[in-house]
Amino acid sequence: MRIENNIQDAVLQAIKSLYESEVNAAQVQLQNTRKDFEGDITLVVFPFLRLSKKSPEITAEEIGTFLQENVDLVESFNVIKGFLNLVIDKNYWLNILSEVYSDENFGLKAADENSELLMVEYSSPNTNKPLHLGHIRNNLLGFSIAEIAKANGKQVVKTNIVNDRGIHICKSMYAWQQWGNGKTPENSGMKGDHLVGEFYVEFDKHYKAEIAELVEKGLSKEEAENQAPSILAARELLRKWEAKDHETVELWKTMNNWVYEGFDVTYKSLGVDFDKIYYESDTYLVGKEEVLRGLREGIFYQKDDNSVWADLSADGLDQKILLRSDGTSVYMTQDIGTAKMRFNDYTIDKMVYVVGNEQNYHFQVLAQLLDKLGFSWGKDLYHFSYGMVELPSGKMKSREGTVVDADDLMDQMTEVARKMSEELGKLETLSGDEAEKTFRMIALGALKYFILKVDPRKNMMFNPEDSIDFNGNTGPFIQYTYARIQSVLRKAADKQIAISSNLKIDSISEKEKELLKRLSLFPSVVQEAGDNYSPAIIANYCYELVKEFNQFYHDHSILGVDDAAVMNFRLVIATAVGKVVKSGMNLLGIEMPERM
């Protein structure tokens, strides 16, 4: 049982017996004792002063005495100002250590068929360009949130909605028709998504030039943007596509398949996966039907030009277009259809959309629209809104080619990891393949940790020059600590030292106790990360834990102590830390190397 609960109950009793008052549990504020003071758990007594009508010191003294007498595990206490510091019996911490050591799934809850089902949508790429750093943040967050939800005992379905149709892909298609000269992944050796992306950039180049030319001739910017030949051609392709024009559809299929092959490689490198993939080309018609149903039922309205709109002004929002005047659908249309199909396919308790904060308004509107269309779950959808990744040069723009490409970045970081290993003279005993795998693991560990340690809601800065770090508060630092632990355990095994969960220790050092306390927090950290959809909480916990371990490792010899019981104790600590770190990092999708 968690000791916090015991103490909380005891404090309630103390208040009752000492001051004849009732307080609710929320007023019992327990926190970890700051390192500068003696004690393990601290009670803040200020909230009780109005009941005791005594000074903070005396109140704390009285409650402390009560707790020491009534709670077995409270060994002693001290009072500093309004803070009551409790010293907990060391056996409590030792028991937790045994538990961590013995429980394969310490801190993790398993789902059963009755568990809440969470569907997490993430990635959701457009098929007109390769993935970049912004997508990496999305993918890592989505994957990690899903894993954390699983660890909290939820059933999870990871899903991806591929935005495979629309004006964006028509732009790449048109550019390829015009200037492609039959270029394919096969005949060019280029990765498919990169090839298609090249033509997206190409389109924009021509489009911009045409606009400039038209403006030169006296058109307004807006007129020029709507009359440039390229954009007219792309729109015509979109119209033909929706009309199922054979040639257009074939080109679309071909180019999308190039992209999918490319994406598969990137997803695999990133280590993310999906249980169910939806394609916008399948869902947009369902959405269209829903919109038309809404129109028939008077939920939406139509303008003279045939465009269909929703009036959300009564809900504090605005007018929203749902079908264009030419009958084609917009982004919102397909999102309605996708939502409907998903809820037909699964019994979803909670739908989570991992999408950037630039679309906050979109999801507010989507929730309202689904609600109006009669879907009871509409209002409950959760938009996991994360911040953008910025570069020192500013915002990334695919059209202008100012992006950090996902594939390139992973390759570059692998190179840095390789160079670093060579300089340090590490991994020389490993085979080429194993070393290569480890370089990759370290590179991905650095990248993933760098991104996931940051509060997801905030924008973050990525400087390609110096964000690639392997020392300090980084993924490789954590991996390194793990590898060190495994090294010690291997040596112990070589020496035929058996490790036992039976801990008989006379005293525990400060550093050891800190580690045990830190380990005991893991279950609540997992839960907090789940409640808040925050991988960053896991990341920061793991960092604190291994930092603590490295201090312990520095100050205490594990295999060099004479006392067998102490050696066993320290081996159990090392094993437990290794397990929890691996478990925590696994929730972030970061692998731990046995050696590095």
Next chain:
RNA sequence: GCCUCGGUAGCUCAGUUGGAUAGAGCAACUGCCUUCUAAGCAGUAGGUCAUGGGUUCGAAUCCCGUCCGGGGUACCA
């Protein structure tokens, strides 16, 4: 204009439902490898928590104003 999110050390970021002297890493400087992996450990230096008020035993945290920045704002996604 309106809506919304943010501003913590030179840089990148933590900071639990308001709690003790605001913490890490990087960069700079100084120590520690014949001993379990130095991708490590220890130390020095670095702060008006954007700013002005307010709430209270107590505010980086809650409320109001101001300044600065990001995002959104009816036929892009």
